[in-house]
Amino acid sequence: MKNVTIKDIAKVAGVSYATVSRALSGSSEIGAETRERVLRICREMGYTTNYVARSMVMRRTKLIGLIVANIDNPFMSELAYHIEIRAREQGYNLMLCNSSHDLELERQVFTLLVGRQVDGIILVPANSDSYENLKPYISKVPTVFMSENLRDLPESYISVDNYRGTRMGTEYLHALGHRDILYFGRRKNSVTHQLRAEGYIDACRELNMEPGFCNSGFSFSSIQTGYQLARHLFQKPLRQSAIFAATDSLALGVMEAAEEAGIRIPEDLSLIGFDNIMYSGLPRINLTTVEQPKKTMASMAVDVLLEKIGDASSGYSHRILMPSLVERGTCRRVGAQAKSNE
Amino acid sequence: MKNVTIKDIAKVAGVSYATVSRALSGSSEIGAETRERVLRICREMGYTTNYVARSMVMRRTKLIGLIVANIDNPFMSELAYHIEIRAREQGYNLMLCNSSHDLELERQVFTLLVGRQVDGIILVPANSDSYENLKPYISKVPTVFMSENLRDLPESYISVDNYRGTRMGTEYLHALGHRDILYFGRRKNSVTHQLRAEGYIDACRELNMEPGFCNSGFSFSSIQTGYQLARHLFQKPLRQSAIFAATDSLALGVMEAAEEAGIRIPEDLSLIGFDNIMYSGLPRINLTTVEQPKKTMASMAVDVLLEKIGDASSGYSHRILMPSLVERGTCRRVGAQAKSNE
């Protein structure tokens, strides 16, 4: 199991181990024949660089810490997939941690990652308190936030334009003839969610509709949450002809409850989500939704982070990407009179 | 950005830095008052252990490499989730890599992880050639394979009893009155898939049914693959009354194609899958399937790996877990005459 080191190969090559290091690093200050010979011996002896030792002296690890609330969540695992690939392209590897939506745990893994000497951290925060929660530690390592919008906080983040997203969705529903739309799953402790709600509200105002809400409090979005909430909601007949769910997961929960309550989608009720997770494109689900450009967000997060790693004195940047509407099968055109009937 | 080291705190505490190390490691050979004082100073100065340096001398990193074909796949991200949590409980962190179902890439990231000095590797292989592919490198680091069954190869793996799984499913379908079942998506380069096919075949034999196949060649399972294959299949009227899909993803593809072809599930066709990915429990999907106990598999993989790390001379172990049937809504009871009609 003993790995062959630079010294071992120096010995058989009959050179100093500094020379081996030079050959390996492609340094110019080394003779071509020596380089070839050393490299050949490396290959023959199956040498592999010890990155731990290298990191020690180079004072960088080429490691990025990735903290997600829950990798077993389609939105985050899709991000993680693209982040890993992009990072590796750039010579970085990923150290993955789940915060399990827990601020305490999030802080714990953050400091742990710092102790591991990661060169930077990409974070999909547990909630809007994450920034405050991590503030004392963030100065220790280049960090970029993802998905959660930090408004004008002095830290880099990548986010979609959530406000525009819900505006677009609301306008789409309006164009389809809906005049009474329920915003479902408004969440408290998330700026992202607040912005989504604001986009919806403003669109309603401009289109002369009355905003209406079904709040989810502090619980983060999941199919479960959506289901519970919707089940309660469907106990009384619903005035609205459409539901705008704050996330696709929530929308999926709505679907489940609707099924149970005998409410047909889209015949009786139109439904639109936000995120465009993979589930949503499934046959029978076919959820109309507002898409977040996850692959772009992922590469951008890596790029912004590497920039920051490269130049510690650089400032911070906020990148807001445009969402887009994905029309599928859960929204139905309703007549002008649909509003008064429903 | 300069981190405070053991030396810095030794200086202000007025002790040697070995003493600081002792205080930190909770060594017994140190005075209680000294320990307290040192620890207090550590806290005050915001000291954090440099794990890279520690790894260097301890010759272990407390890092586990996790290679999955594609983290953006519900089966694997669920495994990853549980693996990460279990590993962290045991003081290990995860280095995550995607092989993207590519043997060449898989080898690349494997050696990369070895160079990173991970203490062990958990691998969800790209296909059945992974073992051969990685053979020269596996000796360098404790490794456990997951999900793919290695038969009697001398390497540790965790797998579900795939043979029993399809047997169970087939018997279930038979008990529901089905007498002609199509096995869908039989794959070539995977022992796991071969075992699933065998379980189906043997069950058919014993129950006096004629096995029938729709093969997927070498392409790994995905909704796409299932859809393409099923679309082709549904061009001619189907003799069978039920389809056993080799994986849930494939089954989802079947659903999509069935929808398009106007075939109702389960009214016209019963469908059963394998894996029980999260998608399958979704409203409207509600896929009957054979479940793999993913959380158990994940903890077990970590435990087996740590055992191996702890005792390099220990042998290998094959752990085969029992699958279970999850009855949902895609299989329908058919009359005794259903067979002759369909």
Next chain:
DNA sequence: CTGAAAGCGCTAACAG
């Protein structure tokens, strides 16, 4: 162009 030597931050003998 190549060798010698210092040192990254930490642990672990070995002395005292």
Next chain:
DNA sequence: CTGTTAGCGCTTTCAG
């Protein structure tokens, strides 16, 4: 109980 010292494997001046 505490200090001294020698590395872990590698990169990087600094001499030659």
